[in-house]
Amino acid sequence: MTIEKPPISARTPSRGKWFTELHSPGAGFTVRVKKTLFSGKSPFQDVAVFDTEDYGHMLVLDGAVQTTERDEFVYHEMLVHVPLCAHPKPRRVLIVGGGDGGCVREALRHPEVERVTLVEIDQMVVDCSRKFFPTIAGKLDDPRVEVRIEDGVKFVKKHERAFDVIIVDSTDPVNMASPLTRATFFRAAKEALAPGGLYACQSQGPLFEMKGMRRIARTIRKVFPNASHYLANIPTYPGGVWSFALAGKSGKSTASIVPRPLPKGIRTHYYTTGLHRASFHLPRYVEEIVR
């Protein structure tokens, strides 16, 4: 991870060190780094934690921003509350990846949830999150949570009808996360779901990861009778927009499920019941990607 010279702006005098993630060879996102809190290499990836001026603490894996204190609420709320509110009674939740703990935190806000199993392959991500992202990882020690450091693909293959909701919160489908977007995994996940179960995953960005998104969309629809995509605006992700997939074991379109209202007392910053269904209405160019 290199952080170096400041970018040049016509508006603001710049100083200090900057981290830039290029989303393509010719465009990217740049952020001022107050301090590098951690930089390491796990068996799976480069792991860095920056303290940034605008986004608070920022987790960067293999050079790609994964989560920041300021905007993590969008990703975690939309990846969790959409499947959990779409399911009539989500008691057992499996989260594959998501070692930062953000999905665990959101899932536990639903009183129906009795047990959350988190299967993260990389211990270093969990350790970094516990240390540098306490507001995100803070529920990993809840008694309803089981944290397992192991390969999510192997874990899922060993289970049958065991979960009401499976959420895959993975990095980009390159290297170790790549098997999580293959048909064999989707089939195993379908088997691991109880009847009426729902499967949700991040499905890449429509602007800079169009091919990856199309591939996920086509593969998932080969396995699940119904899979629909929805979008959310995440400022630190490429192009500021990210897609998710919601797939069901039943034949019912997941886009047209009327969501249960959020349990009383849950206060969200992004998700609303109205936005739940609205977020499945895709811009034309995104419709064309997932067609």
Added chain:
Amino acid sequence: MTIEKPPISARTPSRGKWFTELHSPGAGFTVRVKKTLFSGKSPFQDVAVFDTEDYGHMLVLDGAVQTTERDEFVYHEMLVHVPLCAHPKPRRVLIVGGGDGGCVREALRHPEVERVTLVEIDQMVVDCSRKFFPTIAGKLDDPRVEVRIEDGVKFVKKHERAFDVIIVDSTDPVNMASPLTRATFFRAAKEALAPGGLYACQSQGPLFEMKGMRRIARTIRKVFPNASHYLANIPTYPGGVWSFALAGKSGKSTASIVPRPLPKGIRTHYYTTGLHRASFHLPRYVEEIVR
């Protein structure tokens, strides 16, 4: 306008010159510039046109990206088709600002539109667009279009019940665009609308221009009985998301207007009838800004 050293990325070796727009002192958007096509100073603002690798030609005013060949479709379709499809018969359309011609182009795609008046204060923007953005400015010479280079505020004050739809496509409300977000202007625009008329404007971004957005939302609601906001994802704008306001002369909520279907043969890349209504469902934190 300064373009200088490349940003540093862990992923891609960088070369060439880069333009960076900081959206705050600590975060921004950076893009590789193949060539500076134009750089000038009008009586109103700094004007630059870059040829960029990822976004094609890019218009930059006072250091802020206004439009790019690659993603202009989002802004122009959403700023134009939402009011035009919400109006039962939009015959006379006024566009204030929008000297690039993108709103004119989209408005003319509606066969109901008989006349489009474009009132842009800055000749240099129109000239640059004609020269460097032919796909955007290409309809400025259509016989249904009148282009006037003058102050939009003064122009609007001289008209009464003259337009079915008024669209304000302005730069950020600083300097010359500032009067376009004041109550006196909104009142004049309301008078300039025919009965049943609709007013649409860009209303800043919810992430980095939160105060500006809140101010516009409160001011517009003081004047128009009903104003609602909607969002679209624009990758080159701060945080990748931008807001628009739709206000009506009648008491009917503009968010709940059932849009007319797009005229036959209009092929959009972003706007769809489903997305029209969905885009008024705001994330919770945006609801709180405009409340």
